[in-house]
Amino acid sequence: MSDRQTLLRQIPSIDRLLAAAPLQSLTGDCPHVLLREAAQQAVAELRQALLDASSDTPDVAPETVAARAAELAKIAVRPSLRRVINITGTLLHTNLGRAPLCATALQAVNDVSSGYSNLEYDLDAGKRGKRFTHVEQLICRLTGAEAAHVVNNNAGAVLLALSALAGGKKALVSRGELIEIGGSFRIPDIMAAGGTHMVEVGTTNKTHLEDYRRAIDADTSLILKVHTSNYRVLGFTEAVTGTELAELAHKHGLPVLEDLGSGLLLDLTPFGLPREPTVREVLANNIDLVTFSGDKLLGGPQAGIIVGRKEIVDQLRKHPMARALRLDKMTLAALEATLQLYLDPDKAFRELPTLRLLATSADTLKERCEQLLPRFTATLGDLADITMTKATAPVGGGALPLAEMSGWVLVCQPRSLSLNRLAGNLRQAEVPVIGRIQDDQLYIDPRTLAIEDEELLLQTLKDALTP
Numbered sequence: 441m442s443d444r445q446t447l448l449r450q451i452p453s454i455d456r457l458l459a460a461a462p463l464q465s466l467t468g469d470c471p472h473v474l475l476r477e478a479a480q481q482a483v484a485e486l487r488q489a490l491l492d493a494s495s496d497t498p499d500v501a502p503e504t505v506a507a508r509a510a511e512l513a514k515i516a517v518r519p520s521l522r523r524v525i526n527i528t529g530t531l532l533h534t535n536l537g538r539a540p541l542c543a544t545a546l547q548a549v550n551d552v553s554s555g556y557s558n559l560e561y562d563l564d565a566g567k568r569g570k571r572f573t574h575v576e577q578l579i580c581r582l583t584g585a586e587a588a589h590v591v592n593n594n595a596g597a598v599l600l601a602l603s604a605l606a607g608g609k610k611a612l613v614s615r616g617e618l619i620e621i622g623g624s625f626r627i628p629d630i631m632a633a634g635g636t637h638m639v640e641v642g643t644t645n646k647t648h649l650e651d652y653r654r655a656i657d658a659d660t661s662l663i664l665k666v667h668t669s670n671y672r673v674l675g676f677t678e679a680v681t682g683t684e685l686a687e688l689a690h691k692h693g694l695p696v697l698e699d700l701g702s703g704l705l706l707d708l709t710p711f712g713l714p715r716e717p718t719v720r721e722v723l724a725n726n727i728d729l730v731t732f733s734g735d736k737l738l739g740g741p742q743a744g745i746i747v748g749r750k751e752i753v754d755q756l757r758k759h760p761m762a763r764a765l766r767l768d769k770m771t772l773a774a775l776e777a778t779l780q781l782y783l784d785p786d787k788a789f790r791e792l793p794t795l796r797l798l799a800t801s802a803d804t805l806k807e808r809c810e811q812l813l814p815r816f817t818a819t820l821g822d823l824a825d826i827t828m829t830k831a832t833a834p835v836g837g838g839a840l841p842l843a844e845m846s847g848w849v850l851v852c853q854p855r856s857l858s859l860n861r862l863a864g865n866l867r868q869a870e871v872p873v874i875g876r877i878q879d880d881q882l883y884i885d886p887r888t889l890a891i892e893d894e895e896l897l898l899q900t901l902k903d904a905l906t907p
């Protein structure tokens with residue numbers, strides 16, 4: 441104990457630590473105030489360790505304490521929002537930022553936002569313009585819609601449509617479509633927030649056209665149809681098609697709003713995915729207004745896209761909420777570049793990461809695993825058993841709920857570390873790695889692993905597996 445008393449008196453001063461090489465080398469990258477705080481924190485840790493008789497006697501040498509302070513300072517200046525390596529195989533992982541952007545979208549963001557732009561300036565007329573016009577024609581061309589508008593996200597699109605078309609009035613919705621997405625988007629809540637009086641029709645598993653017909657009265661202003669994006673009701677079910685719903689609604693002078701959720705511009709069945717109607721097909725059912733997300737299967741930035749009849753879209757644009765939900769220039773730039781690729785579907789499948797990864801075949805992923813396996817075994821063989829197996833992964837993002845993409849994964853079974861420890865170490869890495877634990881093993885899905893990140897993943901795994 442008296443040893444420790446002596447050491448306590450030898451704790452280096454803050455100024456001494458700030459002058460030591462580890463902190464000096466950070467002066468260009470880290471503000472002085474954070475260096476000082478890091479030094480204070482390192483000293484506090486050291487004092488705590490010295491007072492805790494059960495711990496090993498810590499090193500009080502200034503260089504050692506300053507090195508610890510430098511670690512803390514680096515953590516303090518690290519951005520909170522950072523890139524991660526996704527080895528879950530889930531393409532549209534909402535927690536991991538959904539769709540990765542294509543190269544032309546990134547370039548467009550850079551071009552448009554590093555200086556000034558014609559965001560709301562009509563270059564032909566030399567006067568004030570409207571921001572949504574930059575993407576409207578493109579969206580109309582790709583979906584066959586009369587008019588289009590874009591807002592912050594699909595939740596915003598639904599909220600705007602409900603407020604503008606059914607605020608203070610009744611809207612009908614099937615009990616089978618009262619969805620919750622991601623914990624905070626719930627149809628009854630969004631209807632209440634839009635000032636709409638929700639009228640539930642039918643039952644959880646079966647809703648008939650007659651249920652809608654009986655519920656229509658003088659106060660009804662809208663029929664809402666919602667894509668059950670993240671679940672399916674199986675067994676004895678019945679739902680009314682968009683075409684039937686539109687026919688009934690129009691007979692009563694009412695519009696139909698369909699919240700499509702993900703919204704597809706191209707058919708994905710050639711890649712083994714379930715048949716889902718495209719936005720164009722949904723509109724062809726005479727649906728008046730359709731909303732969908734920019735960052736789900738579309739593969740663009742977070743946005744809510746609204747397409748449909750011009751008269752109705754115009755009504756939405758005039759609503760005060762349209763201003764509150766407007767897109768910013770970075771998103772518009774990325775969205776326009778993403779949509780441009782769709783004009784040539786082959787190009788879209790080549791250059792849009794979401795579509796390219798979705799279309800990657802199980803055989804290609806197997807070959808990739810076969811190439812990775814010897815490399816991973818050579819580097820990690822002493823620390824873990826590495827094998828490969830067939831596996832599926834969900835698409836994610838509330839898109840194609842039951843669809844599983846088939847593929848292959850590397851399987852890592854640590855020798856002397858629990859999987860929880862391993863997963864924790866991977867999350868704390870300089871570039872965090874987010875993996876999938878299945879059957880008490882770590883699955884490494886090459887589908888979402890960029891080739892450029894393979895070596896970094898390997899080194900991160902090695903560090904994370906080292907006890």
Ligand SMILES: *Cc1c(COP(=O)(O)O)cnc(C)c1O
Nearest residue numbers: 593594595667669701702733838
């Ligand atoms: C995902 C989803 C939403 C929410 O879309 P965001 O773009 O995340 O706001 C709304 N409705 C359905 C049916 C969805 O699948």
